[in-house]
Amino acid sequence: MVGYSSPAESGIVDDLHLSTAEYSLFGSLLTIGGAIGAIVSGRLADYLGRRLTLGVTDLFAIIGWLSIAVSQTAWSLDLGRLLLGISLGLTAYVVPVYVAEITPKDRRGQFVVFHMFMIVTGISVAFLLGVILSWRLLAVVGIIPSLVQLIGVFMIPESPRWLAKIGKSDEFEAALQRLRGVNVDITEEAAEIKEYTDSLKQISEVNILQLFQRKYAYVLTVGVGLFALSQLMGTNGILYYASSVFESAGFSGHVGSIALAVIQIPAVFVPVVCMDKFGRRVLLMVSAAGLCFGCFLAGLAYVFEDFGLLKGVSPYMVLIGVLIYAFMYPVGMGATIFLIIAEIYPLNIKGLAGSMATLAGWLCSWFVAYTFNFSMEWSSGRDVFYISGHLCFHIAVYCGFGTGNERADTRRNTGINQPYLAKERGRMTSRYFSFPAVK
Template structure:
C-alpha cells in the first residue's frame, strides 16, 4: 500500500505540473496502474481482516469511496482550474500515507507465511481484546495448512469449473465505461445541459453507492447483483428509447427527460451493485494460495473489457445511437440470467467456509 499511495501522489503531481504532453501521459499511467492495484488489493485486504457479518459492506466500501471522490470531481470540476483539481486529488493519499503505520498485516497472510504468533496478536487486536478468537484462529490455521498440502496455487487452479463464475466479464461489457466516460457526450447529444446532467448524476451515484454498501450484508451479494443488473438492463433500454424517439423527431421534450432519467437509473443501479460486488466475490472465493494470480487475471479481464467498450463506443454511437444502448441492454439482460444461474449467495459465511465449499464441490 505504501507503493500504491506514492504512485497516486506522483501521478497527480505529474499532471498538476505538466508542461509537456508526455508528462500528462506519465501521470495518467501511474494513476491507472495505482487504480488497477487498488481495485483488487483493497477489497482483498478488507475481506481478510473483517468479521463475516461486516465483510460485505467494508469490502464494497472501497468502490463507494471511489465514487464519492469521482462525484466530487464532477461537481467541483467546472469551477476550478484542472491543475488545482489534480492537486486536490493528492489530498486523500497524503492523509492516508502516514496512517499506514497503524494498519496491521492481514492475519490470513501472516499465518500463510508462518508468522503464527504475530497472526494471533493481530487477529485479537482486530476483533477486540475481550473477543474469543480461538475458534476463528483454529479455522484459519487448519484451512491454510490443508491448502499447503493440496495445492501450490498456480494459474491453472483459476480455470477449474468451480471458479469460472467469479470472473464476471459482464460487469464491464454492459456499457458501464461508455456511460462513465461519455456521459457528458450522451447528455449533450440528448439536448441536455452537460453540467446539470453530470452534477445530478454525481449526486445519484453517491446516494446509491452508500445505499448499496449499507445493504449488502443484509440482503446479500446475489440479491443486490440481480437488482443492479436488472436496473442496468432497464436503464440502457430507456436510453435507447430516448434516442430512438429523438431520431424520429417524436416527443422531443419528453425524450430529453427520458434520457436524463435513464442515465440516472443506469448509473445508480451500477453503483448500487455491479460496480463493487464482483470484487467482493473475487475477494471471497479465492483461497490465499491463488489470490495473487486471481487478482491479476480478474483485473486483466476487467480492463480488457473496459477498454473494448470504451474504444468501440464512438463507432457504435455513430452507427446508431439508439442501437448502441439496445445492445448494452441485451448484454445486461444476459447478465441477469448469468447471475441467477451461476452466482450463489455467500452472505454470513467465513472465507474458509466459502473456499472449502468451492474446493469440495463437484
C-alpha cells in the same frame, strides 16, 4: 480516479487541443494501468505485505496526479493516467484483502460495504468538484486522499494473517492485539488464524496449464464471464464521458454531472439490505434489468431526436436513462461480482483464477473506454445505448440460466476462509450458487 475524466473532459480537450482519439486514449489508459496493477497485485502484496503495498499505491497515485496537473502535452497526461491506473489496480486488490484480514468475522460484510460506499462517494465528489474546479486544480485535489493515506500507512498495523503466513508469530499476535484492543482476549481468534495458515500450506496451488482442466471449466467460465460481461455493457464509457453524453443530447453537462453524483450514493445501500435476503444472483438480475431499461430509455431519446420528435423531452429522457443506469450498477454489478468471485473459486485456484477474471474485466473495460467516444461520433447515440442495453439483457439471462440453481447453505465458516462453500451431494455449493464439485 474513475470520476475524473468526465468533468475534466471539456477543459483538457480545449486547453491541450486534443482530438477524440487522443482523449479516448487518455481515458482508457486508466484501465490498461489497472490491468498491469491487477497482474502484479497479489505477488506484490504477498512479498511486501499489505501495509507497504498500500504505500506503493499511494506513491503511484501522487506521481500520476502531479503528472496530470502540470501536463502541457498529451504524453505527460497519458503517463499520469497510466500511473493512476496502476495504483487503482493495486488498490482494488490490496484494500479489500487488508480490510477482510483485519476485521472480525461478524463485521466483515459491513466493512466491505463501507469500502464500496467510499468508492462511490469519491466518484460523486469528483463529479461535483469538477463542476466548479479546473481540470488542473481537480488533479491537485486528487493528491490529497493519497497523501493522507500514505501518512496513515505508518500508523496502522500490518495484517495479522499476513504476518502469520510468513511465520512472524510474535508480530502477528501483537498486531492482532492492537487491532482488537489491549483488554480483549485474542487466544481463540489467534488459534483460528494459525489453523487457517496451516490449512493453506497443505494446499498445492495449480499452475496456469492445470487451471484449464475440465473440472475447473465451469467455475472459471462463470467468473471470467461475469467479469467480462459486466465491463462490456458500457459502464466505464458512460461514467468516463458522462458530461459529453449529456451535452450530445442537448442537456447541461454540469447539471447532469451533479445529478449523477447525487444518485449513486444511496444505491450503495441497497445491497446491504437485500444481498443476504435475496441472494447474489437475484441482485445481479435486477441490476442488469435496470441497466437495460436505462439504456433503452436513453436510446429511445436519440430516436426521437433523429426524427425531430419531442425535442423538449428527449434531453431529459437521456438524463433519466443515464441516472437509472448509474443507480442500478452499484445495486448488483458493482460489489456483488467481487463477492461471487471470492466465494465460488476453490482455494487452490483462487489466486490464479481470480487474477484471470480480473484481467479479463480490465481488458474489456479498456475496450469500452477507448471505443466509446468513437462510437458516439461515428454512429447515433441510439446505437451505442441499444448495444449496451442488449448486452445488459444478455447478462440478466446469463445470471438467470448460466450460473446454476440457487440453494441455501447455512453452514458456518470452516476456518479456511471459505464461508459459503461445501461439498454436498456431488456438487460444490455456495450460499447463492451451485455448480459441479471440484475434486
